[in-house]
Amino acid sequence: MKKHWYDYLWIFSSVYLALGFFNILFAWIGLICFITPLLISIIRGSKVYCNKYCGRGQLFELLGGKLGLSRKKMPPKFLRSKWFRYGFLTFFMAMFLLMIYNTYLVFCGTTLKEAVTLLWIFKLPWQWTNTSFVSPWIAQFAFGFYGVMLTSTVLGLVTMILFKPRSWCVYCPMGTMTQGICKIKHRKAACGGANHVGNSAE
Amino acid sequence: MSPIKKLACIAKDCVACGRCVKECPVGAISVYKGLYAAVDKNKCIGCGKCVKACPAGVIELMAREAETA
Numbered sequence: 001m002k003k004h005w006y007d008y009l010w011i012f013s014s015v016y017l018a019l020g021f022f023n024i025l026f027a028w029i030g031l032i033c034f035i036t037p038l039l040i041s042i043i044r045g046s047k048v049y050c051n052k053y054c055g056r057g058q059l060f061e062l063l064g065g066k067l068g069l070s071r072k073k074m075p076p077k078f079l080r081s082k083w084f085r086y087g088f089l090t091f092f093m094a095m096f097l098l099m100i101y102n103t104y105l106v107f108c109g110t111t112l113k114e115a116v117t118l119l120w121i122f123k124l125p126w127q128w129t130n131t132s133f134v135s136p137w138i139a140q141f142a143f144g145f146y147g148v149m150l151t152s153t154v155l156g157l158v159t160m161i162l163f164k165p166r167s168w169c170v171y172c173p174m175g176t177m178t179q180g181i182c183k184i185k186h187r188k189a190a191c192g193g194a195n196h197v198g199n200s201a202e
Numbered sequence: 203m204s205p206i207k208k209l210a211c212i213a214k215d216c217v218a219c220g221r222c223v224k225e226c227p228v229g230a231i232s233v234y235k236g237l238y239a240a241v242d243k244n245k246c247i248g249c250g251k252c253v254k255a256c257p258a259g260v261i262e263l264m265a266r267e268a269e270t271a
Contacts, residue, residue, distance in 0.1 A: 047236035051220030166257040169219035182236030
């Protein structure tokens, strides 16, 4: 099958994660992965970002599929349930807002915490990166945002190993949010106007 | 009647990730308006590749007669 440029976006995701170890300020680049899917779903009303351009999904596919690091077992049913997906999205967004609030506190004069929070609990010391040439709040956002990205990668890797390579896609907060936006945009189709079981997409 | 006995059917809780679209060898699946994956039953050859690939486990192969009945 013919490869496209976007089939190599897993390189972008891998480089992004690596860059964070050299200088945390590179974490800001990750905003692309937040803003792009949202804009696509809002403007075009589609999940084309998940379908084609998600580098993280491609990375899991590569590690779990081609490199065989996944057990390739069926994930538990609750993972795809509306309650779990939207619950996880709510929790993820609450943690994201908390991170923004911490950035605001540093902006107001609180001391910068040079640590990356993994899985919302573990504080990993990250003092080796030089952030002295930017305002403390810029560095604080980078630490917080990198924590969000690292946490989602770790969760994705765990579910990749335990279940299917792209199990993360099932409960990915961005995927849930963009699908929710598409549901709002295409209300009629989402409310059972189209029976998609075995039917063609028109 | 189609000589192909099986047909991929996608349940309502599809997450529209598009993994099945990539896997389908005949291009029978597309993501409909970012809502769910939809199968073109005229194209589907019932190979089951999408069933294996689906990370949510929402695709299953059904007998064509049962689905169309």
